[in-house]
Structures are given as structure tokens and as C-alpha cells.
Amino acid sequence: MNTVVMENAAMLHQVNSLRAYVLEAKYEFLRVLRTPAFAIPSLLFPPLFYLLFGVLLNRGNGAAAHYLFATYSVFGVMAPGLFGFGVSVAIERERGWLALKRVAPMPPGAYLAAKMLMAMAFALIIYAMLAAMAAALGGVRLDPAQWLLLGAIAAFGVLPFCALGLLVGCRANASASPAIVNFIYLPMAFLSGLWMPLTMLPQFIRDIAVLWPPYHLAQLALAAIGREHAGSAAMHVAFLVVFTAVCFAIARRWLARAG
Template structure:
């Protein structure tokens, strides 16, 4: 009797491998206070301060709605950039990526696990902000708006995962936090995530489309009816294009 053998793993085993890699990557990040604490708490603390405590004299519920959308994007970008940019740089520098390549793990499991981690952190941030907005700021949105904001934040993590991956492929572990901060904080400010751009010099509004954070912020603001009026398709196309470009650039760097 002939026996047919194959090296291909069973589908159930393959999915379990991906699931375990994602699970332990999420737990690793959650148990890293220097990443988990600021990533989860800063968007909520900023929202409480500026969207709830100070919004009464600066727009009330309208300001709370605006900042609900933009601080959600701010949190998602932080989780994605730091989750990839810093961790990949450290792991690459310490030889962890070489170890991962030598292990019998499914193709792409390392990157998919990190993307899943960033998306899960984005989900937690989105839920925290929604609870604060509805419970304390008295923000009232239709059910589809709450769901749309949640989906924008989750899918919006992907382009910044790609950007973070490219940053992590360029710099060392000791320099990665500084580089990511220099990218994250100015981009958030210049994209109108901390305050509407019309409160600043007109030059900032003209330059805003240069920043990927602006495009994601506009998608979130479109959900609550406070965007600048540009086409959602344009924002999606820009973010999708950036995801592909930076992923390919990072793949080229990491394959050397």
C-alpha cells in the first residue's frame, strides 16, 4: 500500500499557530508597562482633560465629539507606531528576528501577531473613549456611528503598523523610541488631532494632507460630521497606498 506524505500542516494546526503567536504577542505587550500604560491611558487622560473638563467653555458636546474622533486616532497611531517601530527595532538588534526565522512557525506569523496586537490595543482604546464620551461628556451618536468609529480605528491601525515596521527596520533599539516620538507627536498636532486646524495658522491646514494621520483623522471626523469635506475614498486610497508602500519598503530592508 502506498502512503502519501505531505509537509503541509493541517488547517487547524496552522490557525492555532497563528492564534497562539498573536495571543502571546498581545500578552507580552500588555505585560510591558512602558508600552501598555501610556498607550492605553494617555488617550483617555487627554480626553478627560480636554474633551470633558475643559470642553464646557470651548464648544461643549461639539468639542467632545470632535476629540472623541481625533483622540481615538491618536491612540491608534501610538499603539501601532510604538508596537512595531520600537519592538521590531529592539528585536532586530538583539537577533530575535533571526531566531524567529529559524523556528518552524507559519509564514508571516510574526508580523500578523504584531498587527493583531496593535488592533487589539486599538479596540481597547476605542471602547475606553466611547465609555468616557457617552458616560461623562454626554456624547450621543447613532449606533452606526459608534460602530463606524470603532471600525475606522481598527482598520486605521494598519497603515501605521506598516510605517512603524519600516521605522523599526531602519533604526536601532536605543534610538527607536526617540524616532517614533518625533514622528508621532508632531504629526498628531499638525494633523488636527489635538485641536481643529482652523484655530491655527492657515498654512497648517494647507500642509495637513501631507500627513497620514490627517487622512485617518478625517475619516473618523466624517463619522461624527465634523470633517473638512474631502472625499472618504481619497482618504482611504492614500492610507491604503501608504500601507502597501511602507510594508514593501520594510520587507526589502528586513530581507537583507
């Protein structure tokens, strides 16, 4: 009898924990969606940039349309991770929201898990917008498996930027965090060859490109659509996994001491 009661209690606890994760993710997504300062730039800038540079300025250039579709998919997923963590965590930490979350009756990992799921959802929305534009206006033609693979890369590729954003959010104050994130976001995109092929950039930029997460994610994206790329998929995945794990480990220690 006691065993049955304990099993039922354990099952109920798991159901309640799962429900807490789902609700936290749902409300985080709605909160961000209702924040125009985050939602509008994150959702609209990558498609608008692709429309300008990938479609209008390279009309009839299929190679450019395919290349920029892959790299702008990477550019698009950077924002939800960097801003969704780097700015929102800084604001919530400064306002005491993190301290309230610690004493709330919810699983300890629900706060970060909800933000990661929010970032992944935004990444998929951005990718879907870019994919529709690339197919309808850019002349991009891919196999169904390639569309799906690139979508998966976009969804999971946001995680390194969540980790990097969390590092910023754990240290920067609310007023400084947007400037710090922008200082990371735009230069890193340029130095990784997201706006133009690295072959068009100076040699020293090509030499240091391997230091940036967007470069490795872009190479995976280019490989997924059958375009010329550098290095092996295993090397790029290993870099991104290690980078994400290290950033999350450091941020976790900082977050534990954050007020």
C-alpha cells in the same frame, strides 16, 4: 487513496498554520500587556487627554466633545502601531530575535501578523475606553451604527502606523527608536489637527496637513460621526491604503536583510 492522504495532509498543515498564527498573536498580546512602558502610556494617555481637553476644558461644548472624541480616537490608535512596531522590532532585531524567528518552525508571516493583531486589539481597547468616557462624561450621543463604524475605523486605522513603525524598526537601533517614534508621533498628531481643529492653526499647517496619515484617518472619523470634514471618504481611504502598502513593501525588503 493517495489523494485522500494528500488532502488530509494539506488540511492538517492549514490547521497547524492557523494555530501558529493564533498562538503567536496571543503571546504577542500578552507580552506587550505585561510591558508597562508600552501598555500604560498607550492605554491611559489618550483617555486622560480626552478627559482634560474634551471634557473638563470644554464642559458644555458638545461640538468640541464630539470633534475631540473622533480625533483622539485616531490619536489613540497611533501609539500601538508606531511603538508596537517601531520600538519592539528594533529591539528584537538588535537582540537577534528576528534571526531566531526565521529558523523557527512557524509560518513566515506569523511574526508580523501577530504584531498587527496586537496593535488592532490595543486600538479597540483604547477606543472602547474613549467611547465610554465620551458617552458618560462628554455628552457624546451617536447612533449604534456610528459607534460601530468609528470602532472599525479605529481598528483598521492602526495599520498605516504599523507600516510606518515597521520602517523605523527595520532601520533604527534599540536605543534610538523610542526617540525617533516620539519625534514622528507627537508632531504628526498636532500637524494633522488631532488636538485642535486645523482652522485654528496657521495656514501653512493647513496646507501640509494632507501629507500626514492621521489627517486622512481623522477626516474618516469625523465623517463617521456626522461632523464637518474635508474631502471624500474614497480619497482618504485611497491615501491610507497606498501609504500602508508602500511602507510595508519598503520595510519588507529592509526586514529581509535585517540581522
